[in-house]
Amino acid sequence: MRFARLYTPAFSSFLYYTLSVQLLVNALIAGSFAALMAAGLSLVYGVLGVFNMALGQIALAGGYGAWWLLMKAGLPFPFAVVGGAVIAAAVTWLSFELFVGPFYKRHRFLPLVTTIALSIILDGVLLYLFKEDPKSISTGGTLVVSLGNAVMSVEQGVLVLMTVVFLSALAWILVGTPFGRRIRATVQHPSAAESLGINTPLLHRLVFIMSGVLAGCAGIYLGIDQNLTPILGFSITIKAYAAIIAGGKNSLKGAVMCAYLIALLEQLAIGVPWFGFYIPAGFQSTVALLIIIVMLLIRPQGLFGSHQRSV
Amino acid sequence: MNYILYVITSASIFIPAALGYNFVFGRGKILHFGQTGVSLVVAYGIIIPLMATGSFTIGIVSGLLCAALISAFFAWVSLRMESDALGILTIAMHLALYAVVLNWPDLTRGALGIPAIPRFPGLESLPAFAAASVVIAVLWIVFMKIIDSSSLGRALAAFAESRVHAESLGISRARTYLLAFLVAGLGSVLSNFLYPQFLGLLHPNDYRFDVSVFYLMICVAGRPGSVLGVALSTYVLVFLKEGLRFVPLPDGLIGPLRLVLFGIILIVAVFVRRKELFPKPRTI
Numbered sequence: 001m002r003f004a005r006l007y008t009p010a011f012s013s014f015l016y017y018t019l020s021v022q023l024l025v026n027a028l029i030a031g032s033f034a035a036l037m038a039a040g041l042s043l044v045y046g047v048l049g050v051f052n053m054a055l056g057q058i059a060l061a062g063g064y065g066a067w068w069l070l071m072k073a074g075l076p077f078p079f080a081v082v083g084g085a086v087i088a089a090a091v092t093w094l095s096f097e098l099f100v101g102p103f104y105k106r107h108r109f110l111p112l113v114t115t116i117a118l119s120i121i122l123d124g125v126l127l128y129l130f131k132e133d134p135k136s137i138s139t140g141g142t143l144v145v146s147l148g149n150a151v152m153s154v155e156q157g158v159l160v161l162m163t164v165v166f167l168s169a170l171a172w173i174l175v176g177t178p179f180g181r182r183i184r185a186t187v188q189h190p191s192a193a194e195s196l197g198i199n200t201p202l203l204h205r206l207v208f209i210m211s212g213v214l215a216g217c218a219g220i221y222l223g224i225d226q227n228l229t230p231i232l233g234f235s236i237t238i239k240a241y242a243a244i245i246a247g248g249k250n251s252l253k254g255a256v257m258c259a260y261l262i263a264l265l266e267q268l269a270i271g272v273p274w275f276g277f278y279i280p281a282g283f284q285s286t287v288a289l290l291i292i293i294v295m296l297l298i299r300p301q302g303l304f305g306s307h308q309r310s311v
Numbered sequence: 312m313n314y315i316l317y318v319i320t321s322a323s324i325f326i327p328a329a330l331g332y333n334f335v336f337g338r339g340k341i342l343h344f345g346q347t348g349v350s351l352v353v354a355y356g357i358i359i360p361l362m363a364t365g366s367f368t369i370g371i372v373s374g375l376l377c378a379a380l381i382s383a384f385f386a387w388v389s390l391r392m393e394s395d396a397l398g399i400l401t402i403a404m405h406l407a408l409y410a411v412v413l414n415w416p417d418l419t420r421g422a423l424g425i426p427a428i429p430r431f432p433g434l435e436s437l438p439a440f441a442a443a444s445v446v447i448a449v450l451w452i453v454f455m456k457i458i459d460s461s462s463l464g465r466a467l468a469a470f471a472e473s474r475v476h477a478e479s480l481g482i483s484r485a486r487t488y489l490l491a492f493l494v495a496g497l498g499s500v501l502s503n504f505l506y507p508q509f510l511g512l513l514h515p516n517d518y519r520f521d522v523s524v525f526y527l528m529i530c531v532a533g534r535p536g537s538v539l540g541v542a543l544s545t546y547v548l549v550f551l552k553e554g555l556r557f558v559p560l561p562d563g564l565i566g567p568l569r570l571v572l573f574g575i576i577l578i579v580a581v582f583v584r585r586k587e588l589f590p591k592p593r594t595i
Binding site: 127 | 344391392393400403407414524527531563574577586588
């Protein structure tokens with residue numbers, strides 16, 4: 001009875017507005033993490049034409065690397081973050097040499113299988129080294145700021161901002177530098193690019209490593225914002241795939257935008273009532289999976305995709 | 312002795328699903344990673360009605376219906392999309408189905424699983440169950456050899472080599488893929504009719520993505536498309552998987568070691584079989 005008196009239309013709209021702003025903030029935070037992953041995957045698919053199923057584990061390697069350097073080796077926070085990204089780069093380079101390089105020229109589907117093998121090897125290594133209990137990268141205190149009716153920690157704000165900086169830098173590299181022009185030339189016509197003196201094998205390595213560095217940054221992001229556990233790898237990869245499939249496998253911009261869109265849909269799925277009841281939180285992760293399934297069935301080329309590969 | 316029987320039974324139970332998967336992935340070169348998703352649906356499709364009614368007949372009929380539906384769905388999507396997208400979609404389907412099982416406790420009991428599953432009358436003892444599973448495995452191997460050399464097997468191989476050439480000969484891709492997935496689904500029904508009964512428990516942990524990786528590994532290691540090769544690799548790899556339990560290693564090392572070892576076996580198998588796994592089209 002008391003609840004009924006409280007639940008006036010004015011209260012309802014206030015509640016809805018408050019919830020919506022917080023949901024947007026949550027989507028921005030979750031979407032930034034997914035965008036880093038999706039950008040790396042999209043870049044590799046655009047240039048090499050292969051899917052890397054171990055990118056989630058590479059992200060965790062970066063996150064755990066930063067955690068170890070900070071919490072165990074006692075390095076200052078900025079050095080630990082850079083160290084985590086370097087570890088992710090090293091793991092990605094090794095992965096390329098052993099699991100992708102020997103196979104992708106023979107058939108572009110082979111790396112799909114070989115990177116699945118890599119993903120379970122990395123799962124095993126991470127599980128052995130860091131055990132199943134969650135690890136968190138501590139930045140030494142949390143300051144929360146209010147954004148209208150929503151709240152966000154300063155850490156989260158910095159992470160979102162850093163994501164924007166990283167993705168803008170990536171876009172600038174691709175569009176505004178000679179290195180980016182070489183990448184785009186290789187995507188458009190590999191043979192012609194090679195005949196003009198572009199070292200495509202080296203370029204492929206560098207692009208693969210760039211995707212690993214982005215994933216490593218995403219792993220560090222995850223470690224700071226939430227927790228790291230070794231079993232997360234595959235679900236991270238699949239969520240990033242949802243973004244690149246929804247955005248178009250050949251569109252980096254589409255992948256990044258859809259990463260944010262999927263994060264928003266995930267928040268809305270469980271954060272607002274649907275026909276009078278709430279969807280259990282356990283189903284949140286299935287939103288991305290459903291998006292993959294629906295997009296592949298309705299519009300296989302994605303929202304921003306075309307039939308030609310590009311970056 | 313009981314341990315040997317246990318491992319033989321486990322491997323034999325795995326055979327129908329593994330050979331069914333081999334027919335689709337190994338023979339047909341269809342990039343399908345959702346065999347465990349099919350098994351998950353089939354297992355719950357069998358066990359829920361079985362536990363509700365106590366009738367094995369109702370359980371198996373329900374399992375067959377579930378297998379037919381999900382196999383037809385996978386066959387349909389395999390006709391609509393590129394191979395790599397299909398690979399991702401089948402993984403996504405599997406993970407979505409797994410999430411549904413975990414989050415629908417009223418129906419599936421979620422992470423608790425369904426315990427106290429009765430065994431088929433006459434198969435209560437381990438030797439009897441082992442004998443039945445070996446007989447079913449042998450019959451399934453013979454059945455798959457026949458299917459493999461039948462017009463269906465040849466049509467599937469033709470599509471694997473060249474879709475255009477196969478279709479120009481008048482072979483229906485839709486019919487071929489549908490039948491191939493249905494054969495794999497039937498294998499799942501047999502395996503998942505036996506497996507929960509063998510354990511006395513149906514648990515979602517037995518249907519995680521690493522089981523799909525195990526199917527993939529069996530198929531690649533045994534030579535993709537080869538019935539006898541995959542049957543042999545099933546026995547060898549199940550023995551290896553179960554044998555690791557008895558290696559004197561510290562607690563907490565066996566799980567990670569198993570993952571690393573299977574990853575290495577898979578990558579070595581792919582390296583050795585890379586020409587057969589995705590052959591280059593013949594040219595002149």
